[in-house]
Amino acid sequence: MTKQTPQPDRAKGGTYEIARLNDWLRDNIHAPGRNRVVMTRGVAELIGDVSLFRNFRKRAELLRAVRAYDGFDQSIDPHGERDMGRFAFEGTDCYWKIDYYNADLTAGSEYPADPSQTTRVLMIMRVDEW
Secondary structure (H helix, E strand, O other): OOOOOOOOOOOOOHHHHHHHHHHHHHHHHHHHOOOOEEOOHHHHHHHHHOOOOOOHHHHHHHHHHHHHHOOOOOOOOOOOOOOEEEEEEOOEEEEEEEEEOOOOOEEOOOOOOOOOOEEEEEEEEEEEHH
8 A cells, every 4th residue: 555646637537536435435335346444453343253143233433433434635635636635433543445446456557537447445544654
């Protein structure tokens, strides 16, 4: 995972389309389609037992926090892509970050505004794991 870096308007729609697609992923976090939603080991430890149906409520709280995030400002979203957020979960500061990969997840996407060529991966992590 890389830190945010300036990106050119890479495909049709540019930054606006990238932001729209990132918002779509967060709005559909429970059914992300071909995209992925993952968490780090540190976040899994905040939830506790993450096996199927255990600590479901904590997991749901975590996903709601990411979905509802609206704290975008210049410090967290300097490029306007709405691809990162910072929030508190279980008393711990956390980030969520969306990265853009090609369709088979073997390299970065050259066209993040084109969903037919891009798989988004939303990672949820503790700040100290960044």
